[in-house]
Amino acid sequence: MLNSLYEFFKPHLLPLLFAAVIVAVLPLLAGYVVLLERKVMADMQARLGPMRVGPHGLLQPIADALKLLLKEDIIPENADKWIFWLAPLLSVTAAMLAMAAIPFGPFFQIANLNVGLLFILGVGSMGIFGIVLGGWASNSHYSLLGALRSSAQLVSYETAAGMAVVSGVLLGGTLNTRGLVEAQARGHVWFVFLAPVGFFLYLVASIAETNRAPFDMPEAESELVAGYMTEYSGFRWALYFLAEYTNMIVVASIATTLFLGGWLRPFSSWHKADFLDYVPMLLMLLVAGYSLYRAPKQPISVQKMFMVAVAGLCLLLAVILGLPQFAPAGSMFVAMKPGVHGAFWFLLKVGTYLYLFLWLRFTFPRYRFDQLMKLGWHLLIPVSIVNVFSLGIALYLHRSAAEGGYGWGMWSSIAVTTVFTLLIAAWLLRKSEQPPATPAVDSF
Amino acid sequence: MADIYSPDSSNDLSNVETTVLGADEIIINMGPQHPSTHGVLRVKLKLDGEKIVDSECIIGYLHRGVEKIAEHRTYQQFAPYVDRMDYVAAVSNGLGYCETVEKLMAVEAPPRARVIRTILTELQRIASHLVWLGTHALDIGALTPIFYCFREREEILKIFEKYCGARLTTHAFRIGGLQYEAYDELEKDTERFCKDFKHKVDEYETLLTDNRIWLGRTKGIGVISGEDAIAMGATGPVVRASGVQWDIRKAAPYAAYDQYEFDIPTGKNGDTFDRYMVRMEEMRQSARICLQAIENIPTGPIMARIGKVLKPPPGEVYHAIEAPKGELGYYIVSDGTTQPYRVRIRPPSFVNLQAFDKMVRGHLVADVVAIIGTLDIVLGEVDR
Amino acid sequence: MLFDKIAFYFFGGLAVISAILVVTRRNAVHSAIFLVTALLATAGIFLQLHAEFLFIVQVILYVGGIMVLFVFVIMLVNLDVAIRQIQFNRMWLVALLLTVALGAQVYMVFHYAHTGMKEPLFTLPARPASALEPNTERIGLALFSDYMLPFEIASILLLVAMIGAVVMAKRKV
Numbered sequence A: 001m002l003n004s005l006y007e008f009f010k011p012h013l014l015p016l017l018f019a020a021v022i023v024a025v026l027p028l029l030a031g032y033v034v035l036l037e038r039k040v041m042a043d044m045q046a047r048l049g050p051m052r053v054g055p056h057g058l059l060q061p062i063a064d065a066l067k068l069l070l071k072e073d074i075i076p077e078n079a080d081k082w083i084f085w086l087a088p089l090l091s092v093t094a095a096m097l098a099m100a101a102i103p104f105g106p107f108f109q110i111a112n113l114n115v116g117l118l119f120i121l122g123v124g125s126m127g128i129f130g131i132v133l134g135g136w137a138s139n140s141h142y143s144l145l146g147a148l149r150s151s152a153q154l155v156s157y158e159t160a161a162g163m164a165v166v167s168g169v170l171l172g173g174t175l176n177t178r179g180l181v182e183a184q185a186r187g188h189v190w191f192v193f194l195a196p197v198g199f200f201l202y203l204v205a206s207i208a209e210t211n212r213a214p215f216d217m218p219e220a221e222s223e224l225v226a227g228y229m230t231e232y233s234g235f236r237w238a239l240y241f242l243a244e245y246t247n248m249i250v251v252a253s254i255a256t257t258l259f260l261g262g263w264l265r266p267f268s269s270w271h272k273a274d275f276l277d278y279v280p281m282l283l284m285l286l287v288a289g290y291s292l293y294r295a296p297k298q299p300i301s302v303q304k305m306f307m308v309a310v311a312g313l314c315l316l317l318a319v320i321l322g323l324p325q326f327a328p329a330g331s332m333f334v335a336m337k338p339g340v341h342g343a344f345w346f347l348l349k350v351g352t353y354l355y356l357f358l359w360l361r362f363t364f365p366r367y368r369f370d371q372l373m374k375l376g377w378h379l380l381i382p383v384s385i386v387n388v389f390s391l392g393i394a395l396y397l398h399r400s401a402a403e404g405g406y407g408w409g410m411w412s413s414i415a416v417t418t419v420f421t422l423l424i425a426a427w428l429l430r431k432s433e434q435p436p437a438t439p440a441v442d443s444f
Numbered sequence B: 001m002a003d004i005y006s007p008d009s010s011n012d013l014s015n016v017e018t019t020v021l022g023a024d025e026i027i028i029n030m031g032p033q034h035p036s037t038h039g040v041l042r043v044k045l046k047l048d049g050e051k052i053v054d055s056e057c058i059i060g061y062l063h064r065g066v067e068k069i070a071e072h073r074t075y076q077q078f079a080p081y082v083d084r085m086d087y088v089a090a091v092s093n094g095l096g097y098c099e100t101v102e103k104l105m106a107v108e109a110p111p112r113a114r115v116i117r118t119i120l121t122e123l124q125r126i127a128s129h130l131v132w133l134g135t136h137a138l139d140i141g142a143l144t145p146i147f148y149c150f151r152e153r154e155e156i157l158k159i160f161e162k163y164c165g166a167r168l169t170t171h172a173f174r175i176g177g178l179q180y181e182a183y184d185e186l187e188k189d190t191e192r193f194c195k196d197f198k199h200k201v202d203e204y205e206t207l208l209t210d211n212r213i214w215l216g217r218t219k220g221i222g223v224i225s226g227e228d229a230i231a232m233g234a235t236g237p238v239v240r241a242s243g244v245q246w247d248i249r250k251a252a253p254y255a256a257y258d259q260y261e262f263d264i265p266t267g268k269n270g271d272t273f274d275r276y277m278v279r280m281e282e283m284r285q286s287a288r289i290c291l292q293a294i295e296n297i298p299t300g301p302i303m304a305r306i307g308k309v310l311k312p313p314p315g316e317v318y319h320a321i322e323a324p325k326g327e328l329g330y331y332i333v334s335d336g337t338t339q340p341y342r343v344r345i346r347p348p349s350f351v352n353l354q355a356f357d358k359m360v361r362g363h364l365v366a367d368v369v370a371i372i373g374t375l376d377i378v379l380g381e382v383d384r
Numbered sequence C: 001m002l003f004d005k006i007a008f009y010f011f012g013g014l015a016v017i018s019a020i021l022v023v024t025r026r027n028a029v030h031s032a033i034f035l036v037t038a039l040l041a042t043a044g045i046f047l048q049l050h051a052e053f054l055f056i057v058q059v060i061l062y063v064g065g066i067m068v069l070f071v072f073v074i075m076l077v078n079l080d081v082a083i084r085q086i087q088f089n090r091m092w093l094v095a096l097l098l099t100v101a102l103g104a105q106v107y108m109v110f111h112y113a114h115t116g117m118k119e120p121l122f123t124l125p126a127r128p129a130s131a132l133e134p135n136t137e138r139i140g141l142a143l144f145s146d147y148m149l150p151f152e153i154a155s156i157l158l159l160v161a162m163i164g165a166v167v168m169a170k171r172k173v
Helices: A002-044 A060-070 A081-101 A116-137 A141-172 A177-187 A196-209 A235-258 A271-297 A301-326 A332-363 A369-398 A408-431 B066-070 B075-083 B090-104 B111-140 B145-164 B186-208 B212-218 B226-232 B272-295 B348-352 B355-360 B367-375 B379-383 C002-024 C028-048 C052-076 C080-084 C092-114 C135-145 C148-169
Strands: B025-030 B042-048 B051-058 B315-323 B326-334 B342-346
Touching: A002 A060, A002 A081, A002 A235, A002 A332, A060 A235, A081 A116, A081 A235, A081 C028, A116 A141, A116 A177, A116 A235, A116 C028, A116 C052, A141 A177, A141 A196, A141 A235, A141 A369, A141 C052, A177 A235, A196 A235, A196 A332, A196 A369, A196 A408, A235 A332, A271 A301, A271 A332, A301 A332, A369 A408, A369 B212, B042 B367, B051 B355, B066 B075, B066 B342, B075 B090, B090 B111, B090 B315, B090 B326, B111 B145, B111 B186, B111 B212, B111 B272, B111 B367, B145 B186, B186 B272, B212 B272, B212 B367, B226 B355, B272 B367, B326 B348, B342 B348, B348 B379, B355 B367, C002 C028, C028 C052, C052 C135, C135 C148
Parallel strands: none
Antiparallel strands: B025 B042, B042 B051, B315 B326, B326 B342
């Protein structure tokens, strides 16, 4: 009896383990992405950021989480209790569920769905419910308007994001996330070089999808309409926040999988560049060395120990990353290599994409809501449709029958169609262009 | 919606004489506590959907009765009070007041005092415009320029602190001249700051001026024509951006402005972007004035001979200066005693705020913050 | 096999219960949420039948698109009136009769499918579902070859609906 139960569950044990790891690690990861954002924001603003809690503020997310957990739980008076409770839960569930189909490495994936990419997009669109219901359940006119605005923005940019994803899927030939990375491996080229317009469209659309600046008018509109999150305090708000940052990670993962080669090392099939395999280990050693260097400079002994612990962790990671390089061939460690190194490269690319998000937030002012909608409907959707259309024509004309054939014909037709798409985009931009910033000042 | 003098009668809508609220029209209240209204300003907006059809500014939340207080203080005792009006540009307020009383007493500050006053006032203009730029950009969503602006402002405040001991409410000038001699490194500090400053302004411009989003949020927003601006009595960058060439430093020079060469930027369209460009250029010109001034500070006394007890002859005088926000005027009536009979202060922000209604009509709610920011108002000055 | 059965009864039961709750709730937003649950359960049934594309498209379009718009409209309309209305129709006897009639018909269809008739009404596929080809590609090929005309007609219908909605909603500026 027990044996048959075990047999029944056996294929699901590893995914369950991965799921447990992701659900356990994700809130911590999202918290540290928040800390990273604050540090990067401070760096760009010529200041330091959180420094007090833990060395260099490294324990700040934990302090914030504790504080939010211990806060008083306030529910507005006439609010619908069940929906008030449900809304943040929906957002977080949708965001975390999307992590199920993301390939962190060749073997580290919870569910290798045949429609993996579409699954992630679909589950992401369920997160919109969390926003709309949250705004409604707050029983505040302004929260409702803010929620409706936010979800209108999300729905508008979903089309553009979907079309941009389609252009990547055209190149990959499958919706299976693992298959997409393998297609990039077979073709020896990341899809970002084949479909750069699609990548940039996805970049812009994903910023709008996650309500980040410069598209964060519904959130940051403290001018008049407070966002849907106003009435949420304490841990409920933390759940919304967690959902937002998890969405950012999900969106970065989609872009990485589809356009940036997933878990592949740069130049993954060029064996002359095999020295790049030493990069992960060296990077971890560098971080460990820096932590050890800063450890004696910390004022309090607890902080010193913390830095030493961080250094120890990085050393451990360096060992894990470096072992496959030095172990004898055929041993267990070499078999581990694609998985471990793959996860490293994946996370590095996701981190780069997230850094781009952060960078854009602190550089640009905000779009006004009608300008935001105009950009989505009048620019992004037409260009994404034209992009799919022209990429389809290019592929139809020159895709060789053999798998992975990216010959000169293919490259030239893709180049031509990319130029065509960019011309359309430029034409659309010229129609809506602001008059050039002539030097507006005379002097007397 | 024209009643601007009663702070709390607006809850009762019976005195709204305009059209009855249509089906889509709602009235929205912004403030007085609001992150983006730069002080305790209350704005009531009548909206048709998203568009603003009418607006009303309700002020008075910071009224401290400064002009009444003036009637019970001596002329020197009143001087620290004027700093608290436009608290972002305290030195200019002090300059205006001291020059007005000097005019009343028919006394002139010595040349050295006038030059040092010019230097400090121009540094204060830069500091005030830096606050404006940082907060205006922050309201529109650019999160970084404010930190860069305040970093530069820190240098100026350090200069003020070295000079007179205070950073914000400086009380730097005295009636008849200056109290404190310029400290030893004033020229060096000012030169170091001003030489570097043009590059800093260029740095702010790279973040904002050519940015599509910034242009989209500021071009065509809050347009006011030159005639309307003059009719409202607006002054300062507000009127200069609409094409009117009016600056008191050129039209009726005071302090040492007639000795220096500088340009006054004007705009063409009278929108938010033009006001932004005008103020950016003004910052550069202020640095230019400072650099010219420190080359040649005349030696001599810093205080005119007027004795400790000031009893101006009976009479009245109006004197105006070009404060960073516009024309700051003082109208003082003296009855021959040591305390003025009446001090009336013409604050630039108060008069510029009248243009708010005209500027905001037809725009969307999200533009209201941009327009309040571009008018560059300080409620301490509006309410006194 | 066992897993299939458990999944089916779970999703099926969830769908039925959600559907009942949709029509019995007073609060329209609660009804909408239970409709979402019912649609998700239907999507689950699709997944259990190994129709993965249909599953995810059901989620994206029905739940993520149509239900979001339903919820928009519900929230923008005044709900107080609806809550206070009596929820049950006076014609409940007619409704009961109709339900009995429909149920009897469905029962007869299933009954005769197993017995009596020469050909069963529903033919089960020759292969178990897990051996089917990838769902998405097959649907795509079918849509663009055998069912091209209905596909195009459906797209034009949607285009017309979209244009009509925009024209009706556009205000005379």
